[in-house]
Amino acid sequence: MISIKMQEQVKNSSVIRAMFEEGKRLAGIHGVENVYDFSLGNPNVEPPKEVKTAILEVINTGNARGIHGYMNNSGYEDVRAAIAESINDKFATAFTHNNILMTVGAAGGLNVIFKTLLNPKDEVITFAPFFGEYKNYVSNYDGELVIISPNTINFQPNLEEFKEKITPKTKAVIINSPNNPTGVIYSKETIIKLSEILREKQTAFGIDIYLISDEPYRELAYDNAEVPYLSKYYENTIIGYSFSKSLSLPGERIGYLVIPDQVADYENIISAANIANRILGFVNAPSLFQHVVAKCLNAKVDIDTYNRNRELLYQGLSSYGYQCIKPEGAFYMFVKTPIENDVEFCNLAKKKNILLVPGTVFGCPGYVRIAYCIAYYKIQKALPHFKALIEELK
Amino acid sequence: MISIKMQEQVKNSSVIRAMFEEGKRLAGIHGVENVYDFSLGNPNVEPPKEVKTAILEVINTGNARGIHGYMNNSGYEDVRAAIAESINDKFATAFTHNNILMTVGAAGGLNVIFKTLLNPKDEVITFAPFFGEYKNYVSNYDGELVIISPNTINFQPNLEEFKEKITPKTKAVIINSPNNPTGVIYSKETIIKLSEILREKQTAFGIDIYLISDEPYRELAYDNAEVPYLSKYYENTIIGYSFSKSLSLPGERIGYLVIPDQVADYENIISAANIANRILGFVNAPSLFQHVVAKCLNAKVDIDTYNRNRELLYQGLSSYGYQCIKPEGAFYMFVKTPIENDVEFCNLAKKKNILLVPGTVFGCPGYVRIAYCIAYYKIQKALPHFKALIEELK
Numbered sequence: 001m002i003s004i005k006m007q008e009q010v011k012n013s014s015v016i017r018a019m020f021e022e023g024k025r026l027a028g029i030h031g032v033e034n035v036y037d038f039s040l041g042n043p044n045v046e047p048p049k050e051v052k053t054a055i056l057e058v059i060n061t062g063n064a065r066g067i068h069g070y071m072n073n074s075g076y077e078d079v080r081a082a083i084a085e086s087i088n089d090k091f092a093t094a095f096t097h098n099n100i101l102m103t104v105g106a107a108g109g110l111n112v113i114f115k116t117l118l119n120p121k122d123e124v125i126t127f128a129p130f131f132g133e134y135k136n137y138v139s140n141y142d143g144e145l146v147i148i149s150p151n152t153i154n155f156q157p158n159l160e161e162f163k164e165k166i167t168p169k170t171k172a173v174i175i176n177s178p179n180n181p182t183g184v185i186y187s188k189e190t191i192i193k194l195s196e197i198l199r200e201k202q203t204a205f206g207i208d209i210y211l212i213s214d215e216p217y218r219e220l221a222y223d224n225a226e227v228p229y230l231s232k233y234y235e236n237t238i239i240g241y242s243f244s245k246s247l248s249l250p251g252e253r254i255g256y257l258v259i260p261d262q263v264a265d266y267e268n269i270i271s272a273a274n275i276a277n278r279i280l281g282f283v284n285a286p287s288l289f290q291h292v293v294a295k296c297l298n299a300k301v302d303i304d305t306y307n308r309n310r311e312l313l314y315q316g317l318s319s320y321g322y323q324c325i326k327p328e329g330a331f332y333m334f335v336k337t338p339i340e341n342d343v344e345f346c347n348l349a350k351k352k353n354i355l356l357v358p359g360t361v362f363g364c365p366g367y368v369r370i371a372y373c374i375a376y377y378k379i380q381k382a383l384p385h386f387k388a389l390i391e392e393l394k
Numbered sequence: 395m396i397s398i399k400m401q402e403q404v405k406n407s408s409v410i411r412a413m414f415e416e417g418k419r420l421a422g423i424h425g426v427e428n429v430y431d432f433s434l435g436n437p438n439v440e441p442p443k444e445v446k447t448a449i450l451e452v453i454n455t456g457n458a459r460g461i462h463g464y465m466n467n468s469g470y471e472d473v474r475a476a477i478a479e480s481i482n483d484k485f486a487t488a489f490t491h492n493n494i495l496m497t498v499g500a501a502g503g504l505n506v507i508f509k510t511l512l513n514p515k516d517e518v519i520t521f522a523p524f525f526g527e528y529k530n531y532v533s534n535y536d537g538e539l540v541i542i543s544p545n546t547i548n549f550q551p552n553l554e555e556f557k558e559k560i561t562p563k564t565k566a567v568i569i570n571s572p573n574n575p576t577g578v579i580y581s582k583e584t585i586i587k588l589s590e591i592l593r594e595k596q597t598a599f600g601i602d603i604y605l606i607s608d609e610p611y612r613e614l615a616y617d618n619a620e621v622p623y624l625s626k627y628y629e630n631t632i633i634g635y636s637f638s639k640s641l642s643l644p645g646e647r648i649g650y651l652v653i654p655d656q657v658a659d660y661e662n663i664i665s666a667a668n669i670a671n672r673i674l675g676f677v678n679a680p681s682l683f684q685h686v687v688a689k690c691l692n693a694k695v696d697i698d699t700y701n702r703n704r705e706l707l708y709q710g711l712s713s714y715g716y717q718c719i720k721p722e723g724a725f726y727m728f729v730k731t732p733i734e735n736d737v738e739f740c741n742l743a744k745k746k747n748i749l750l751v752p753g754t755v756f757g758c759p760g761y762v763r764i765a766y767c768i769a770y771y772k773i774q775k776a777l778p779h780f781k782a783l784i785e786e787l788k
Binding site for chain 1: 395396397398399400401403404407434436437438439440441445446449450453458459461462463464465498499501502503504505506509510511512513516527530531534535602642643644645646647658659662663665666669670672673674675676677678679680681682683
């Protein structure tokens with residue numbers, strides 16, 4: 001009785017659900033303390049104290065009807081202005097509230113922009129390994145996700161293959177840096193080359209190609225690494241931002257789109273995105289948290305906690321002989337599996353109570369994603385099991 | 395560059411935007427005090443005090459990571475259980491948390507359920523006058539909205555025409571009671587007949603037809619009028635509820651779907667709805683407000699304020715000779731226009747600084763919707779202008 005598209009989804013999701021159930025089953029047998037669940041990107045660091053202060057300030061000083069009421073579907077003008085100003089301060093851009101559309105998280109924003117842009121059969125390019133939900137978001141609007149194979153040397157995008165795969169049907173390119181699942185930051189050099197290719201192809205085909213930058217991990221960059229601000233490199237850039245990880249508020253569903261004046265067809269895109277936000281049923285981003293994030297634009301979770309986890313895990317796994325790229329951002333590590341079959345490796349890990357996600361899910365078999373946003377002591381406890389695992393496979 | 399579907403939307407929306415701009419223009423010339431904006435369904439009654447108390451309780455006693463973090467995409471199990479129990483208490487049903495899916499308002503919930511059910515070309519029936527967004531929600535999934543013409547005697551659904559228009563392609567029927575725009579409550583008798591027709595057609599065509607009940611105004615019923623709980627009358631009922639109006643929280647985007655065990659294909663529907671909620675980009679209903687509404691299930695806005703407005707407006711307009719149905723719920727009055735052309739009437743009203751929405755927008759020309767969720771004194775000030783208007787047209 002459910003739609004054909006959703007029948008497919010239900011079938012596929014049962015695999016993931018099985019993994020989740022297995023985690024619960026293991027916890028039931030061995031105790032939660034002895035199950036090492038590295039499978040979820042759920043922040044384990046508390047929101048910064050500014051969040052609670054801001055909530056109290058808003059509800060104690062604001063007018064309740066104003067705080068919780070409808071506003072323009074794009075969001076409160078003062079909140080959007082504060083966000084524009086904060087971006088301008090950080091990246092020397094010149095945005096105003098007219099460039100900002102408040103969204104129900106980055107996932108909401110990406111759906112809004114795909115609904116705005118895509119006709120059936122339009123192509124959206126992404127680089128493996130990639131966040132698996134992109135496939136669903138594009139499919140929601142009957143577009144087609146075109147996947148560029150991974151560059152496993154350093155996990156920067158494979159630009160040679162990219163050049164070949166752009167066609168007159170290419171409507172958008174979506175990238176995610178710092179990257180889920182690799183933790184790699186796409187370098188300035190990469191961005192410059194990628195932009196050159198896009199401009200070249202735009203001219204060759206006489207089309208506009210939008211670069212969509214999915215940035216939930218922007219604030220989670222280690223060692224002061226720079227995350228290039230893409231609208232400065234490529235005119236047709238649209239940015240999807242989320243406060244889920246920067247403020248550890250993933251359940252609150254608050255983020256925004258940046259649609260710069262310079263993007264082709266700006267007026268129509270901003271109008272259509274505003275309407276898409278409404279008719280997809282979001283209507284507007286949650287109102288209290290619009291006010292709250294506007295007061296927390298300089299706040300940030302304690303990333304030292306993630307950094308300590310990163311060092312512990314990276315040093316440990318490397319010393320046992322695992323091949324891994326040291327993440328520059330986010331809270332994921334992408335590790336080559338000692339045996340070719342990543343799904344099989346995950347099953348072996350599960351026997352040691354370690355839960356991982358196979359690289360296959362991200363379009364990159366032969367690897368696993370380790371989400372290290374869990375307690376430090378759990379990583380300490382898990383390391384000997386990782387060691388035993390690779391030794392058994394030698 | 396935007397999609398073809400959205401080009402159409404942008405073109406249509408410019409009409410509504412023009413009306414909005416006109417309101418702002420009038421306020422600029424005559425002062426906000428002298429413009430009578432009856433065009434928006436934005437609650438003017440404060441949230442009940444329980445809301446603020448609940449927010450404080452949650453943020454002062456809860457663990458911040460738990461309050462604002464991810465949970466199961468369906469929502470917190472304890473919140474869903476509390477809602478199920480509250481419905482059971484009120485309507486003698488037997489729901490559990492497994493029947494409740496927390497959504498980003500009713501608009502989010504309706505999108506989730508249409509995404510779950512509709513294949514392209516599937517038909518969804520509604521009764522004019524109807525909330526215009528249904529057309530967009532159904533079109534998002536390439537379904538077709540089939541509109542039953544209005545019964546202008548008493549604005550109960552036209553069941554004769556309904557019977558004729560059910561086909562083997564009918565996948566769902568969506569109703570809204572108390573109704574936007576008429577304020578009419580569909581009677582128990584109506585619901586019983588409607589259910590009989592649906593069962594008859596299900597058998598005749600060998601299909602399942604889902605009855606979707608959109609209930610943002612359930613708690614806004616005057617004179618203790620009964621709003622029948624539809625799952626008790628028809629097995630294949632799915633309910634979309636919102637706290638937007640009952641708690642005056644429309645900006646917070648919090649509501650839920652009720653998917654009873656008894657609906658055909660229950661297991662697949664619940665799984666698919668959960669996935670649809672995720673892949674459409676909602677991910678989950680805003681987390682803090684899930685906790686908050688669970689603590690406010692017995693709270694309700696002061697509907698006496700709306701009731702006073704209703705009486706004032708109804709008595710006034712009736713005494714001037716306007717033909718209007720006295721609303722039984724919600725905060726809308728649907729009034730026959732003294733001239734045939736409702737759009738033209740709205741333009742004449744605008745000249746007296748009165749902003750109304752033409753019935754055409756709701757599939758019912760020859761009427762206007764008056765949203766009386768505005769200050770009492772504004773209605774008092776507007777009444778002489780309504781009087782002058784009908785007198786000029788005589």
